Amino acid sequence: MITLDNISKRYGSQLLYVDASMSVFRGEKIGLVGPNGAGKSTIFRLIVGEDEPDEGAVSVERGLTIGYFDQDVGELSGCSVLRATMAGAGEVSALATELAALEQAMADPARGDELEALVERYGEVQPRYDALGGYELEPRAHAILAGLGFEADRVAADVGELSGGWKMRVALARILLMGPDVLLLDEPTNHLDIESILWLEGFLREFSGAVVMTSHDRELLNRLVTKIVEIDGGELTTYTGDFDFYEQQRELAAAQHEAQYARQEAALAKERAFIARFAARASHAAQVQSRVKKLDKIEKLDPPRRRKIVDFEFPKPPRSGNDVVRFEGVDKRYGAKVIYEGFSLTVRRLERWAIMGINGAGKSTLLKLIAGRTQADAGSVTIGASVTLGYYAQHAMELLDPTQTVLEALQVEHPRASQGSLRNLLGAFGFSGDDVDKPCRVLSGGEKARVALAKMLYVPPNFLVLDEPSNHLDLDTKQMLVRALKDFEGTMVFVSHDRAFLAQLSNRVLEIGPEGARSYGGGYLEYVAQTRREAPGAR
Structure with a gap:
């Protein structure tokens, strides 16, 4: 193809x-x-x-036919989410527009003299529209939008009112509806x-x-x-x-290449030593020339290429008290919407809570209550003794000063830190050499996320509150973060949509739903085994 x-x-x-x-x-x-x-x-x-x-x-x-979804969705506005989705369905969408125009024209008495031509064209367009599944277009669009998280009232709303992330979903829905x-x-x-x-x-x-x-x-x-x-x-x-097989094969191929390269280098070194030793002796001139020619004919292997991944290690944080945070009878509402009512929970030292729930259930609100970024309407949220808290907000990367360089962003946050230690930390997050002098305004979303994480992790907190920390991170950086967090000797409460991240780091799960919150002993994999679903709203 x-x-x-x-x-x-x-x-x-x-x-x-x-x-x-x-x-x-x-x-x-x-x-x-x-x-x-x-x-x-x-x-x-x-x-x-x-x-x-x-x-x-x-x-x-x-x-x-090719459907291409990228991160540049362009401008979407001036129509409903449903219409914007259907407008991207390729030929069938154009035919739907033409059919509607033909039907309107045929019903217009002022265009009676065109009726025969209009009917003839309608007879050409309608069978093609039917063959392409046009009459199923709107139900399919509804199904795709629902699958991507759009509730019924939002489907009828103006697409221009959506955030960038939700516009991305509309752009993806258009491509999927196209059926290329x-x-x-x-x-x-x-x-x-x-x-x-x-x-x-x-x-x-x-x-x-x-x-x-x-x-x-x-x-x-x-x-x-x-x-x-x-x-x-x-x-x-x-x-x-699959990806796991690829990683295994890549490592195997790299190891084999390194071994072959080492053997060849050893053999070449032996030949070069002979040439250097006997080059000036006339009695060995023929042998030297023979070996020089032999060296010239050998196809040299390229040196092994290893992807450089620097690991980040948490310094050992100070010990906190056994009760890290306690919710007692917490109520929280936004307008008429009840998020929490009479909610109680105690997070204890070394626990790692994964917070699960559908959009709008209150996952980020829970983390904001812990971090003091919002207040409960009733009840109390109490941070325990000797707790030092590190909070990574979902949109932390948007708070970076665009005029600062990557290094300056850390220096402002940690003015007493040595430049060498900050550079080492940034190296673990993929910023080496001149990369630390890039202004934040030119960074990609993934690079901004890495800077925001590095800012938070320089001074070791003993309680991490993380809202989607792996968003925008590439696979290598994400795995580096997982390795570091596995060895973290503190407490964690986090939200993530990455199943590998959830599986490797959680030892408790809190599911927030319409009937309230329910906790599960064991991590994400145990939660899946107990509930027989991978997420609260999984269909």
Whole structure:
């Protein structure tokens, strides 16, 4: 269906690909992976013709329909969420508009002299519209929007009133409704909650066309894709299998290459030593020349390339009291909406609470009550003895000063810290060398999230309150954060839509629902086993 054949692509001094190739076959589910800046999004732009390779060719089968979702949704306003979704459904959407115009024209007495031509055109358009499933378009749009978290009253609302994250969902719904031969999805889960991710996973599993996607959701890649294409160091390497299999094979290939390189280097060193030792002796001239020629003919292996991942280790925090935070009879309302009524909970030292609940259930409100960012209407929230709290808000990255550099953002927060220690911390979060001098205004969403996390973690709190800390983080940085938090010798309360993050870090679950809050002993995996669902609102 789609072939990239020996393509090369450069942006200024940055070389993305050299003689790189990949193919997409009918019905395949492919995960596109690689470090930030490797060129994953460029692959999508090459396929849809928004960009061209410097060398090589991109071939797309004639008549192939492609649906492309990226992070730039453009301007959406002036119509309802439903109409905006249906407007992106490709040919069937255009036919629906034409049918409506034809029906209006045929009912207009002033256009009676055109009636025969209008009826003839209607007879051409209507069968095509029917064949494309046009009469099922609106019910399908409702189903997709519901799957992506839109409640019925919101579907009729003006799309222009939505936040950026909800507009992203509308843009994704348009592409899914289109039903193309190939879906190109660039980070489709970035703004989705866990219920919507689970719905999307099921939708894509049943989708009969091909899917090529990038995602920072490890669990989604493991469950959905059957092929991984890695972009790294200018090469595209294809692995048949899920993400875990790809990681195993990549490590195995890297280990084998390192061993081969070491053996070759040892052999070459031996030959070079012989040449250096006997180069000046006439009696060995023939042997020296023979070995020089032999060295020239050997195809040298490239040095091993290891992706540099710096780990962050929490300094041991001071010990807190056994009761870290206590809720007693807490009421919280927003207008007429009751969030909590008579809510009580005690979080004890070393517990790691994952907070679960559908959109609007009050997950972020719970964390804000702990952090003192909002107050209870009744009851009390008491922080325990010797507790030092670190709070990461869902939109913490939006609070960065755009005029400050990455390093300055940390220096302002921690004025007594040495520049070396701050640079080491930033290195763990992917900022090395001159990266620390980038102004915050030019950073991507993922880079801003990493700066915000680094600011919070320099001084070790003994109680972490984290609202979606893994949002926008790439797979490597996310796994680095998980490793660090696993070794954290303190207490945690967190919200996350990442199932791998939930599974690896929680040892308690609090589910917030319409009937109140219910706690579960054991972590997320035990919660799934007990409830037989992966999220409170999972369908």
